[in-house]
Every structure is written in structure tokens, then in C-alpha cells.
Amino acid sequence: MLLSTLAPAFFLSRGRITRSEWLTRIIIAALVCAAFGSLAGSWFGEIGAAVFAIVFLWSAVALSTQRLHDIGRRGWSLLTAIVPVFGPIWVLIHVLRRGVDHENRFGPDPATRSDYLKVNIGG
Template identity: 85%
Template structure:
């Protein structure tokens, strides 16, 4: 059960996430990969550390693509980060930009809370 919810949330670039979800998941991925990378580094050397660095890069890319989906941009926009100086700045600005307030081609608005409070005044 846990694997079927965690794996898509951290490693697949489907759907949309809010800014706070993106930042929280990036921090969690960084902490987990740092801890396990350090442990793997003590057991297997640089190969173990490199493996968890690759896992973090994959996770960060998938999470960032989900975040860009919330701003109606494709995940391929992350490739702009390879442009020196301006590319990473452009990507960061769009990652921190507020998402669209309606459903788009990537899914419904993740910031809408439909179950927040329902009051039936007819009763």
C-alpha cells in the first residue's frame, strides 16, 4: 500500500502539486537520499553514494515536473536549466510561480479543498 502511493508521488512526473508540497517533498527526498547515500557510501564507497545521488536527481526532476504542470508548463521546460546563468534562474522562477486556479491538461487544481467545509442551510 505504501509503495503504491509513495513511488508515484516522488518518482513519476504525472499530475500537479502545490508549491508547499513541492518544497516538502524535495526536502524529504534530500534528507532520505543523504542519509542512505552516506550509509551506502560507508559500505560500498563512491558507487553507493553515486547511486543515491542519481535517485535524488530523478526524484527532484519528477517533483519539479509536477510543479511545472501546476503552472501549465511541460516537464521538458526543466531542460532550460542547462543554459548557463539564465536557465536555472528561469526554471526557479517558474517553480516558485503560483499555479493556475483551474484544471488544466495535467489535472485538477491541487490547491482546491472540496471537502473543507460543507454547510447545508436547508436543514
């Protein structure tokens, strides 16, 4: 049950997430992977630590793809990060941009709240 809710949130690149969700999830993934990577490194050596480095990399790419979806860009835009100096800066600028305020081809606006109480005071 827990894995079925965490997998789309951290490891699948579908949908859209807000800037705050992206930052929160990146930090959580980094902390968890660093802790378990350190533990696995002490038990299994470099191979154990490398497994959690790969898990973090996969998670960071999936989360950043979801974030790029929020501004209307495809995940393939992350490939620009391999261009020295300017690539990572370009990706960071786009990941930190405000998302579009409406539904786009990647899904509904994640910042829209539909659970607020609506009161009709007109009549």
C-alpha cells in the same frame, strides 16, 4: 503498499502539486537520499553514494515536472536549466510561481479543497 503510494508522489511526473508540497517533498527526498547515500558510501564507496545521488536527481526532476504542470508548462521546460546562469534562475522562478486556479491539461487544481463542510444558509 507503502511503495505504491510513494512512487507516484516522488518518482512519477504525472499530475500537479502545490508549491508547499513541492518544497516539502524535495526536502524529504534530499534528507533521505543524503542519509542513505552516506551510509551506502561508507559501505560500498563512491558507487553506493552515486546510486542515491541518481535517485535524488530522478526524484527532483519528477517533482519539479509535477510543479511545472501546476502552472501549465510541460516538464521539458526543465531542460532550460542546462543554460548557464539564466537557465536555473528561469526554472526556479517558474517553479515558485503560483499555479493556475482551475483544471488544466495536466489535471485538477491541487490547491482546491473539496473536503470542507458546506452549509446552505439560504434556506
